[in-house]
Amino acid sequence: xxxxxxxxxxxxxxxxxxxxxxxxxxxxxxxxxxxxxxxxxxxxxxxxxxxxxxxxxxxxxxxxxxxxxxxxxxxxxxxxxxxxxxxxxxxxxxxxxxxxxxxxxxxxxxxxxxxxxxxxxxxxxxxxxxxxxxxxxxxxxxxxxxxxxxxxxxxxxxxxxxxxxxxxxxxxxxxxxxxxxxxxxx
Amino acid sequence: xxxxxxxxxxxxxxxxxxxxxxxxxxxxxxxxxxxxxxxxxxxxxxxxxxxxxxxxxxxxxxxxxxxxxxxxxxxxxxxxxxxxxxxxxxxxxxxxxxxxxxxxxxxxxxxxxxxxxxxxxxxxxxxxxxxxxxxxxxxxxxxxxxxxxxxxxxxxxxxxxxxxxxxxxxxxxxxxxxxxxxxxxxxxxxxxxxxxxxxxxxxxxxxxxxxxxxxxxxxxxxxxxxxxxxxxxxxxxxxxxxxxxxxxxxxxxxxxxxxxxxxxxxxxxxxxxxxxxxxxxxxxxxxxxxxxxxxxxxxxxxxxxxxxxxxxxxxxxxxxxxxxxxxxxxxxxxxxxxxxxxxxxxxxxxxxxxxxxxxxxxxxxxxxxxxxxxxxxxxxxxxxxxxxxxxxxxxxxxxxxxxxxxxxxxxxxxxxxxxxxxxxxxxxxxxxxxxxxxxxxxxxxxxxxxxxxxxxxxxxxxxxxxxxxxxxxxxxxxxxxx
Amino acid sequence: xxxxxxxxxxxxxxxxxxxxxxxxxxxxxxxxxxxxxxxxxxxxxxxxxxxxxxxxxxxxxxxxxxxxxxxxxxxxxxxxxxxxxxxxxxxxxxxxxxxxxx
Numbered sequence: 162x163x164x165x166x167x168x169x170x171x172x173x174x175x176x177x178x179x180x181x182x183x184x185x186x187x188x189x190x191x192x193x194x195x196x197x198x199x200x201x202x203x204x205x206x207x208x209x210x211x212x213x214x215x216x217x218x219x220x221x222x223x224x225x226x227x228x229x230x231x232x233x234x235x236x237x238x239x240x241x242x243x244x245x246x247x248x249x250x251x252x253x254x255x256x257x258x259x260x261x262x263x264x265x266x267x268x269x270x271x272x273x274x275x276x277x278x279x280x281x282x283x284x285x286x287x288x289x290x291x292x293x294x295x296x297x298x299x300x301x302x303x304x305x306x307x308x309x310x311x312x313x314x315x316x317x318x319x320x321x322x323x324x325x326x327x328x329x330x331x332x333x334x335x336x337x338x339x340x341x342x343x344x345x346x347x
Numbered sequence: 348x349x350x351x352x353x354x355x356x357x358x359x360x361x362x363x364x365x366x367x368x369x370x371x372x373x374x375x376x377x378x379x380x381x382x383x384x385x386x387x388x389x390x391x392x393x394x395x396x397x398x399x400x401x402x403x404x405x406x407x408x409x410x411x412x413x414x415x416x417x418x419x420x421x422x423x424x425x426x427x428x429x430x431x432x433x434x435x436x437x438x439x440x441x442x443x444x445x446x447x448x449x450x451x452x453x454x455x456x457x458x459x460x461x462x463x464x465x466x467x468x469x470x471x472x473x474x475x476x477x478x479x480x481x482x483x484x485x486x487x488x489x490x491x492x493x494x495x496x497x498x499x500x501x502x503x504x505x506x507x508x509x510x511x512x513x514x515x516x517x518x519x520x521x522x523x524x525x526x527x528x529x530x531x532x533x534x535x536x537x538x539x540x541x542x543x544x545x546x547x548x549x550x551x552x553x554x555x556x557x558x559x560x561x562x563x564x565x566x567x568x569x570x571x572x573x574x575x576x577x578x579x580x581x582x583x584x585x586x587x588x589x590x591x592x593x594x595x596x597x598x599x600x601x602x603x604x605x606x607x608x609x610x611x612x613x614x615x616x617x618x619x620x621x622x623x624x625x626x627x628x629x630x631x632x633x634x635x636x637x638x639x640x641x642x643x644x645x646x647x648x649x650x651x652x653x654x655x656x657x658x659x660x661x662x663x664x665x666x667x668x669x670x671x672x673x674x675x676x677x678x679x680x681x682x683x684x685x686x687x688x689x690x691x692x693x694x695x696x697x698x699x700x701x702x703x704x705x706x707x708x709x710x711x712x713x714x715x716x717x718x719x720x721x722x723x724x725x726x727x728x729x730x731x732x733x734x735x736x737x738x739x740x741x742x743x744x745x746x747x748x749x750x751x752x753x754x755x756x757x758x759x760x761x762x763x764x765x766x767x768x769x770x771x772x773x774x775x776x777x778x779x780x781x782x783x784x785x786x787x788x789x790x791x792x793x794x795x796x797x798x799x800x801x802x803x804x805x806x807x808x809x810x811x812x813x814x815x816x817x818x819x820x821x822x823x824x825x826x827x828x829x
Numbered sequence: 830x831x832x833x834x835x836x837x838x839x840x841x842x843x844x845x846x847x848x849x850x851x852x853x854x855x856x857x858x859x860x861x862x863x864x865x866x867x868x869x870x871x872x873x874x875x876x877x878x879x880x881x882x883x884x885x886x887x888x889x890x891x892x893x894x895x896x897x898x899x900x901x902x903x904x905x906x907x908x909x910x911x912x913x914x915x916x917x918x919x920x921x922x923x924x925x926x927x928x929x930x931x
Contacts, residue, residue, distance in 0.1 A: 164833065164834075167834055167837070168837075171837060171841055174841060174845070175841070175844060178844065178845055178848045178868065179848065181848065181852065181864060181865070181868060182848050182851055182852050182855070182865075187858060187860055187861055190861055190864060191864060194864050194867065194868065197845070197868065197871065198871060201871060201874070201875055204838065204841075204875065205878055207834065208834065208838075208878060208879065208882045209882075210878055210881075210882065210889065210890055212890050213878055213889070213890045213893050213894075216893075216894060216897060217874075217893075217897075220897045220900075220901060221871075221897065221900070224901060224904075225867070225900060225901055225904045228904050228905070228908060229860065229863075229864065229904065229908070232860065232908045232911065232912065233860060235912075236911075236912070236915050236921070238858065238860065238921065255851070255854040255855075256851055256854065256855070259847050259850045259851050259854070260847070262847065262850075263843055263844065263846075263847040266545075266548065266843050267840050267843055269544055269545050269548065270545070270836065270839045270840065270843070296887060296890070299887055300887060300890050300891055300894075303887070303888065303891050304891055304894075306407055307407055307410070307888070307891075308407075308410070308468075308470065308888075308891050308892075308895070309406050309407055309410065310406050310407075310410045310411045310462075310466065310468065310471045311468070311470045311471045311474050311895050312895075314459075314462065314471060314474040314475060314478055315474060315895055315898045315899075317361065317455065317458065317459070317478055318474060318477060318478045318481065318898065318899065318902050319898065319901075319902055320455075321452075321455050321478065321481045321482055321485075321902070322481060322901075322902035322903075322905045322906050323905070324368070324451075325452070325481055325482060325484070325485035325905075325906050325909065326485075326905045326906055326908075326909040328445070328448050328485060328489070329485055329488045329489075329906075329909040329910060329912075329913050330909050330912060330913070331444070470892055470895050470896075473895075473896075473899070474895060474899065477899050477902070477903070481902065481903075481906050484906055484907075484910060485906065485909075485910075488909075488910055488913050493913070493916070493917045494917045494918065496913075497910065497913040497914040497916075497917055497918075498914065498918075500910050500913070500914075501859055501910055501911065501914050501923060502923065504906070504907060504910055505853075505859065505862050505863065505866070505923065508863070508866045508903060508907070509853050509866055509869070512849070512866050512869035512870050512873065513869070515869075515870065515873040515896065516846055516869065516872060516873045516876065518873070519842075519873045519876035519877045519880065520876070522877060522880055522881075522888075522892070523839075523876065523877075523879075523880030523883070523884075526880075526884040526886060527888075528888070528892065
């Protein structure tokens with residue numbers, strides 16, 4: 162039963178991903194991307210990664226995609242994506258190469274798992290039960306011990322992103338005076 | 348306390364950035380903000396020199412390694428940052444309101460680059476890569492010509508993000524095969540992993556982001572465009588400081604994967620690197636032949652130089668790595684000199700066409716002499732470091748028996764002579780155009796920086812022993828880790 | 830069940846990554862390109878979580894958390910740049926007609 166649910170989910174993810182690629186309308190593309198992200202969150206739940214599923218929904222669909230949609234709406238990007246890919250040789254060959262890449266690696270994954278070199282799979286659930294601590298506590302402990310350097314880096318990164326976005330979005334007149342409120346010049 | 352001492356360089360630069368931010372909030376003038384930033388970068392350079400001999404791991408063991416190699420690279424980064432800041436004193440090519448923010452972003456990006464040279468864990472590497480890139484994206488937008496700035500930033504950012512996403516995907520494969528993101532544990536598991544084709548695919552994907560920063564062949568499209576469309580000091584930063592960190596990471600990754608006796612399949616990686624190097628050298632040099640813009644020309648020359656560096660990288664030997672570290676120091680000085688000339692000549696221009704260099708000899712003999720030294724270095728003529736550095740690079744590949752590759756590289760260097768000499772011909776033989784006949788007078792600080800850089804280029808070219816020994820020691824420290 | 834999910838998820842992640850690359854190559858609107866990059870990041874996330882699940886370790890969650898932070902920061906910076914671009918050009922097409930070419 163669980164496997165059936167999983168494969169339905171697999172199909173949904175694939176369809177939404179193709180929707181992102183082939184939709185000519187940017188808003189619809191973005192909505193499809195939301196679909197992919199939500200489906201992935203369910204996928205994480207099936208793998209018993211509750212915390213990851215949770216932040217996938219909150220951060221990706223809740224924050225990032227809303228930002229995307231907001232910008233698309235704000236800029237009023239009505240014009241459809243022009244995509245005569247079958248007419249352009251470079252794009253055709255790019256696509257062909259990507260498909261070759263996909264099938265080669267897919268084959269490699271098959272060979273790899275069949276040849277049995279994979280390390281023994283331990284069920285995540287069992288692991289958490291054994292240690293007797295909730296996942297979030299384990300994760301947060303890991304974050305300030307094993308992964309402390311990336312943790313520090315993310316804090317600086319967010320600072321940079323915030324200040325960078327503010328500096329870029331500020332609007333000034335020629336004398337360097339900040340323009341607080343003004344209609345967009347069109 | 349000892350741990351704080353180990354991360355002193357990054358900490359100094361980061362604190363300087365915070366201090367600059369504080370000054371921005373307080374509304375201090377451009378000059379004051381710049382002075383604070385400059386003092387901070389000098390302190391950072393001092394901190395690098397203090398920690399030069401130290402070894403240790405300031406965080407959780409295995410995640411962040413401080414050794415002679417990383418500290419040497421950090422010293423080079425800090426020195427280059429000081430040199431770039433020398434040029435960043437209120438550049439007219441940027442929006443006036445952005446002058447104050449420029450040092451802040453440069454400092455933060457350098458902090459990211461410094462952490463990149465020490466990181467020995469994949470996610471730390473990825474985050475440092477992104478941290479070093481974001482401030483630069485923001486800076487390109489702040490070009491005086493808004494259209495050029497935002498288009499350049501969009502192109503650079505999109506390509507950079509694709510490259511870093513590919514890097515991340517490669518990391519996921521390596522994590523999947525080894526169950527860890529620590530380089531030390533991956534190196535320990537290499538005998539087992541080395542027989543897995545997926546591992547090498549993952550490693551190649553992983554290198555993508557760093558090859559992008561280095562502007563090697565399949566990821567080179569950004570270099571000419573970005574150099575062309577960035578404000579001159581920012582272009583200088585991209586061309587000098589960020590290259591060093593990319594080279595450091597490539598050296599580290601190859602030392603992990605390639606030096607190991609057990610990695611028979613390292614040959615695959617080597618063949619790919621050889622193909623990329625040949626493509627980069629040929630493409631960079633041929634495209635540079637027809638360029639009319641000086642910064643664009645330097646962009647293509649950077650692609651070619653990325654190829655030369657990979658020629659030594661593919662040797663998978665400590666000799667090759669030493670040659671790379673040695674050449675990087677020299678390359679940085681040479682490139683900085685060329686960009687310094689571009690900054691000074693293009694002080695009131697958005698772009699620097701080669702024709703703008705016309706009559707440089709009459710307008711400023713000092714700049715013309717610097718350009719001569721810098722261009723001689725990039726061409727690879729004695730007595731500059733360009734010659735001896737390339738000699739080391741190619742002899743590392745020769746020792747490995749790659750005769751054909753060295754032949755191609757040498758032919759490429761010969762082709763390159765043409766367009767480099769064209770620049771010199773314009774600067775020395777042509778009369779200046781009517782609109783820019785004025786005398787160029789660089790500030791005393793720029794002159795000092797130029798003298799130091801020229802001295803380094805010539806000193807390393809005439810007496811390479813001192814620098815070669817430091818580089819060799821650094822590579823020994825790198826090799827001892829894995 | 831674990832084994833088959835593992836394999837299928839890897840294929841799925843590869844598929845998402847390929848779609849992302851195709852999007853980067855075919856799309857011409859800067860925002861659509863950016864969404865394709867997000868798809869590639871999601872593919873990497875899925876691979877990290879799947880591999881961690883296979884190894885029975887929880888490090889995958891942490892790694893994904895960091896990647897999401899980067900993605901969020903990237904979205905902030907990237908969209909600010911697009912707005913700056915839109916202000917001067919009134920469109921977001923990335924193609925041969927810009928000022929920069931080769």
